[in-house]
Amino acid sequence: xxxxxxxxxxxxxxxxxxxxxxxxxxxxxxxxxxxxxxxxxxxxxxxxxxxxxxxxxxxxxxxxxxxxxxxxxxxxxxxxxxxxxxxxxxxxxxxxxxxxxxxxxxxxxxxxxxx
Amino acid sequence: xxxxxxxxxxxxxxxxxxxxxxxxxxxxxxxxxxxxxxxxxxxxxxxxxxxxxxxxxxxxxxxxxxxxxxxxxxxxxxxxxxxxxxxxxxxxxxxxxxxxxxxxxxxxxxxx
Numbered sequence: 130x131x132x133x134x135x136x137x138x139x140x141x142x143x144x145x146x147x148x149x150x151x152x153x154x155x156x157x158x159x160x161x162x163x164x165x166x167x168x169x170x171x172x173x174x175x176x177x178x179x180x181x182x183x184x185x186x187x188x189x190x191x192x193x194x195x196x197x198x199x200x201x202x203x204x205x206x207x208x209x210x211x212x213x214x215x216x217x218x219x220x221x222x223x224x225x226x227x228x229x230x231x232x233x234x235x236x237x238x239x240x241x242x243x244x
Numbered sequence: 245x246x247x248x249x250x251x252x253x254x255x256x257x258x259x260x261x262x263x264x265x266x267x268x269x270x271x272x273x274x275x276x277x278x279x280x281x282x283x284x285x286x287x288x289x290x291x292x293x294x295x296x297x298x299x300x301x302x303x304x305x306x307x308x309x310x311x312x313x314x315x316x317x318x319x320x321x322x323x324x325x326x327x328x329x330x331x332x333x334x335x336x337x338x339x340x341x342x343x344x345x346x347x348x349x350x351x352x353x354x355x356x
Contacts, residue, residue: 133287162342172333172346185343219288226341233342235288 131155133236135220141242147208150239152220154201158234160184160226161203163195166217166238175218178203179226207241215243246271250334250347257324257354265319265350267308267334275336277301277310277317278344282331291319291332324354 134153142148154161162177162185174187178197195205201222207214217238225231250267257263269275279291279301292301297312308319317334334347 160342162344164344164346171348172335172344174343174345177341177343179341184341185339187343221288221342223342232290233344237287 133220133222133234135218135236135239137239138237139240139242141244142210143244144210144212146210147206148210148241149204149206150218150220150241152203152205152222152236154203154220154222155234158222158224159201160223160231161197161201162221162233163203163205164219164221165189166219167215172219175205177226184226210243212243214241216241246275246336246338246345248334248336248345248347250332250350252348253331253351255350255352257352259326259354259356260323261354263319263321263324263328263352265332265334265352267317267319267347269315269317269334269336269345271315271336271338271345273338274312275338277308278335278337279306279308279317279319280333280335280346282333282349284330288333324352326354326356328352329354 160179163175177185197203219238221233221235223231247270276295278293281291292303294301294310300309331349335344
């Protein structure tokens with residue numbers, strides 16, 4: 130079974146641009162969540178989707194948005210990029226989005242660099 | 245709000261040494277607690293979890309006990325191996341769904 134797939138692996142963007150990152154969950158998984166990883170702040174929760182609905186949201190500005198499609202694939206978008214958005218963005222999926230017998234599986238991330 | 249604090253690294257140990265990585269948390273109610281591990285070049289993986297007070301999670305020789313009275317979830321292993329070299333993250337989850345609060349991570353290097 131394929132793992133969580135994130136594309137692209139690397140991105141370089143200029144300040145002020147917008148970017149879309151993609152995540153394909155493990156087949157059959159219905160929950161997808163996103164995290165930002167930086168050296169200074171560590172891993173921070175962005176949002177979680179379950180069956181196309183945003184179920185949880187972290188403390189990020191409105192420039193960060195996401196969505197989930199009917200096939201459970203998810204995208205996150207960052208508009209008006211700032212230098213501080215440079216980070217590794219991790220996607221994770223789980224079968225039911227609950228802790229019971231539904232562990233979280235992480236992808237290898239998309240490395241975004243904003244110049 | 246919810247938060248997790250774990251000891252700063254890097255931690256360097258000799259093979260077969262005893263490992264403890266401290267983790268404490270702040271949360272209302274009863275969160276679930278997790279340890280995740282990130283091996284070099286790999287994605288984050290769940291190492292173990294505990295969902296209620298006094299539960300002990302264990303996996304691959306690692307153990308952690310959910311201590312409500314001290315709000316702690318320290319990770320231990322009796323005899324580390326070189327292959328345990330990785331970054332270890334403590335995390336909590338509260339409420340429905342998955343919205344993990346992670347600690348900053350502790351880098352462990354085990355030398356032969």
